Amino acid sequence: MSELFPPAPTTPTLFDEPVSFIVRVIDTETAGLRLEEDAVIEIGSVDLDLVTGAIFNPMQTFCDPGGAVISDGARRVHQITDEMLVGAPPFSDAVKPFNTETYAAQRADFDRSRLRLTGRWLCTHKLALRAFPNVRAHGLQSLVKYVPLDLSSVDQMLAGLHPHRALFDAVCTAVLLRRIAEELTPHCHDLSDFLERAEKVSNEPALLAKLRFGRHKGIPIREVPTDYLQWLVAEPEMNADAVFTAKRQLALRQFRGERAPPSANG
Structure with a gap:
């Protein structure tokens, strides 16, 4: 859950600021x-x-x-x-x-x-x-x-x-x-x-659980091939939510050192 709801940077203050909930x-x-x-x-x-x-x-x-x-x-x-x-x-x-x-x-x-x-x-x-x-x-x-x-x-x-x-x-x-x-x-x-x-x-853009279009439409993002995510990121004028989601998933895979899902062409 930490990667889905990460901490937000805050600016320290010298004064107590009441927060309304x-x-x-x-x-x-x-x-x-x-x-x-x-x-x-x-x-x-x-x-x-x-x-x-x-x-x-x-x-x-x-x-x-x-x-x-x-x-x-x-x-x-x-x-x-x-x-x-x-x-x-x-x-x-x-x-x-x-x-x-x-x-x-x-x-x-x-x-x-x-x-x-x-x-x-x-x-x-x-x-x-x-x-x-x-x-x-x-x-x-x-x-x-x-x-x-x-x-x-x-x-x-x-x-x-x-x-x-x-x-x-x-x-x-x-x-x-x-x-x-x-x-x-x-x-x-x-x-x-x-x-x-x-x-x-x-x-931020929406962090999608599944892609809403393309050959991998409806597939959980964790199962989408890495090369397809890389294509999404590089494609000009791509939907902002899809790009944001692809970047986050690629970064997560790199951080975890996970073995990539099969290639989109393989």
Whole structure:
């Protein structure tokens, strides 16, 4: 587990800086267009106390899309209609109550780029790849099913909602983050160390358990031939997650002096 969740370098300080262990787990639903044309139409969040595991303070709001058209694909997923958005506040007002110090989201790069909230961000998708590398799939509802996650403690928060609505997904993501912390914190010095490591992992490309394309698609990364990993690293414009994963696996094999898997050509 140490190579999956390595220590993060820290900067020594002369002053004690209080650390909050309350994480605002947040999710957004959007019009479904490209980032530069996209519009947030719903925000949902809950707070997770990493010390006690309590999930509380549910918040949810619609946002006026500001003239952006909701794509048919996005509408089929989140089922938010134009009528539901009538009278919703503009995004600039709707987002203000969600401001805090530490956030988490299942695909944090997506939510962070659209919400533009400053602070520490944790990506539960990237963390789940470290905590549960052998789970069949790492989408949110796949993790709920295959980890599996016990949602019984948040049944009341989920009542009347469905997957791909902002509050529903935020609640499930909070349960996921709680389970990730249970898995990874024993490998850390304390919760502060967990947060430092989690932030570092969240700012890196995803460390894949399996490749998502090519001749070795779906094969555990430890079984992919070394020469194929070397090709991935050298290939221009290759997917960043694949390159990062290949580099890490090659370095791990070199460090361990392991015998390489058979050649891709052999």
